[in-house]
Amino acid sequence: MHFNFREKLNSRKFLVTVEVSPPKGTRFSAPVEDVSQLKGVADALNVTDNQCSIMHMSSLAFSKLLLDQGHEPVMQLTCRDRNRIGLQSDLLGAYALGIRNICLMTGDYPTCGDHPGSKPVYDLDSVQLIELVRKLDSGIDLAGKKLDGGTSFCAGAVSGIDPENTMQLIKLEKKVRCGAEFIQTQAVYDVGMFEEFMEAVNHLEVPIIAGLIPLKSLVMAEYMNKNISGIHVPEETMLRMKDAVSPIEEGLSIASETIKELIKLSRGIHIMPIGSHKNTPKLLSMAGISEK
Amino acid sequence: MIITSAKPFEEILSLLKDEDDIFVVGCNVCAAKLKTGGEPEVLEMCRRLEESGKHVVGWVLPTAACSIRSFESLAEKNEKIKDARCILVMGCGSGVSAVSTVVDLPIYGSNNTLSLGGTSGGELLSNQCVMCGDCTINEYGGLCPKSQCPKALLNGPCGGAVDGMCEVNREKDCVWDLIYERLKKIDRLDLLYVIHAPKEHGFK
Numbered sequence: 001m002h003f004n005f006r007e008k009l010n011s012r013k014f015l016v017t018v019e020v021s022p023p024k025g026t027r028f029s030a031p032v033e034d035v036s037q038l039k040g041v042a043d044a045l046n047v048t049d050n051q052c053s054i055m056h057m058s059s060l061a062f063s064k065l066l067l068d069q070g071h072e073p074v075m076q077l078t079c080r081d082r083n084r085i086g087l088q089s090d091l092l093g094a095y096a097l098g099i100r101n102i103c104l105m106t107g108d109y110p111t112c113g114d115h116p117g118s119k120p121v122y123d124l125d126s127v128q129l130i131e132l133v134r135k136l137d138s139g140i141d142l143a144g145k146k147l148d149g150g151t152s153f154c155a156g157a158v159s160g161i162d163p164e165n166t167m168q169l170i171k172l173e174k175k176v177r178c179g180a181e182f183i184q185t186q187a188v189y190d191v192g193m194f195e196e197f198m199e200a201v202n203h204l205e206v207p208i209i210a211g212l213i214p215l216k217s218l219v220m221a222e223y224m225n226k227n228i229s230g231i232h233v234p235e236e237t238m239l240r241m242k243d244a245v246s247p248i249e250e251g252l253s254i255a256s257e258t259i260k261e262l263i264k265l266s267r268g269i270h271i272m273p274i275g276s277h278k279n280t281p282k283l284l285s286m287a288g289i290s291e292k
Numbered sequence: 293m294i295i296t297s298a299k300p301f302e303e304i305l306s307l308l309k310d311e312d313d314i315f316v317v318g319c320n321v322c323a324a325k326l327k328t329g330g331e332p333e334v335l336e337m338c339r340r341l342e343e344s345g346k347h348v349v350g351w352v353l354p355t356a357a358c359s360i361r362s363f364e365s366l367a368e369k370n371e372k373i374k375d376a377r378c379i380l381v382m383g384c385g386s387g388v389s390a391v392s393t394v395v396d397l398p399i400y401g402s403n404n405t406l407s408l409g410g411t412s413g414g415e416l417l418s419n420q421c422v423m424c425g426d427c428t429i430n431e432y433g434g435l436c437p438k439s440q441c442p443k444a445l446l447n448g449p450c451g452g453a454v455d456g457m458c459e460v461n462r463e464k465d466c467v468w469d470l471i472y473e474r475l476k477k478i479d480r481l482d483l484l485y486v487i488h489a490p491k492e493h494g495f496k
Contacts, residue, residue, distance in 0.1 A: 108452065109442055111460060120442070120443065123490065125446055128488075142490075160451045171449065173485070174448065226454075228454070229451050
């Protein structure tokens with residue numbers, strides 16, 4: 001098998017990553033089958049880590065299942081559920097099982113999900129977690145102990161895209177200084193806003209992969225505008241969704257037009273489809289992105 | 293100041309269901325300020341317990357429930373404590389613990405202990421400090437993200453705040469916005485670029 005996400009990051013190739021979700025249970029054949037539609041379409045698959053604080057199979061286990069099917073996973077890892085011992089332990093395990101790409105983030109608070117009373121950990125934050133991975137890469141753990149075999153992760157992180165949010169931009173800068181090799185962003189709906197964001201972080205030498213969530217309805221667009229940090233669905237897009245005969249088709253058209261703009265601005269796109277992947281290959285073909 | 297809130301009276305009654313001859317210990321410091329254990333609240337508690345068929349043998353309001361000298365010092369203030377078969381402390385968890393070290397009777401607390409806080413201009417400030425034992429508040433202009441950010445993030449905000457309001461509680465300002473404003477005011481925005489190491493929890 002050829003693992004080449006890091007090589008692709010360092011090339012000029014326009015990248016496509018797609019978010020996939022582990023099952024909520026032990027039956028994995030249906031989700032693995034669903035993900036199989038992405039073969040030859042995506043460069044790598046981000047495997048979510050109990051996304052929205054909703055308990056699922058571990059990202060490590062599902063990443064390994066996808067690896068066995070010939071996919072290239074990007075294992076997501078959050079600070080919410082593990083202390084520094086658990087994080088290091090899972091990172092070593094993931095590396096030993098062949099997982100080479102990771103995406104590190106803080107993680108939604110437990111009250112957002114289906115176990116709202118669980119104790120949140122946040123022993124490290126996302127900046128410290130990136131630093132930790134770079135320590136493991138150098139062959140030592142966070143306590144300074146030598147490892148019997150270190151790691152060599154291709155490690156990335158996430159960012160919002162609001163150019164006005166100075167604190168977010170400073171945090172992104174810290175992530176890059178600590179060794180983030182790629183950044184996947186919050187969903188882009190307002191290309192103008194994303195362009196300003198890219199200008200604001202122009203001094204950071206890191207590939208930025210723009211997030212994308214195809215709209216499915218006007219209600220979804222309204223919800224995102226109101227509740228998701230840094231997401232701005234422009235009025236014109238809202239009107240298109242409102243007038244659409246088929247909102248899902250319209251959402252795909254809007255997303256494909258956005259991708260065409262993003263090709264000029266970012267190193268790639270990160271598609272978060274929410275649910276099945278049946279429309280992802282179609283979306284990419286609408287955007288004129290050829291098969292991998 | 294320790295921030296407490298009163299447990300619902302029904303919960304207190306349920307705690308005391310197998311108890312009688314109750315002696316009530318208030319706290320004239322934090323709990324009095326927060327109206328969860330000062331004299332009016334102690335008197336109200338005694339009245340409601342009596343109304344519910346319980347016998348209250350007496351009460352006392354020490355300066356601070358968390359700094360009790362001895363059983364005798366309590367008995368000096370109200371010797372009825374000698375007739376008690378259980379104690380209800382209207383203070384914080386620390387007050388309950390301190391009283392339990394000098395009284396050999398079943399002991400109950402009437403409050404929930406929420407956080408370490410204070411007041412400013414009459415406004416209640418909760419979650420000002422988590423007493424982590426590794427204080428770095430000076431690096432944030434005097435606002436502690438460890439206590440005021442639900443995720444205790446040390447290097448900047450999470451991606452969850454919307455319009456400056458916290459992901460976990462949309463009614464509460466994101467402390468990172470407050471830290472930013474504060475550092476801007478004192479001309480120390482440079483502090484935002486410092487990469488902070490993980491806390492040393494094990495040494496508390």
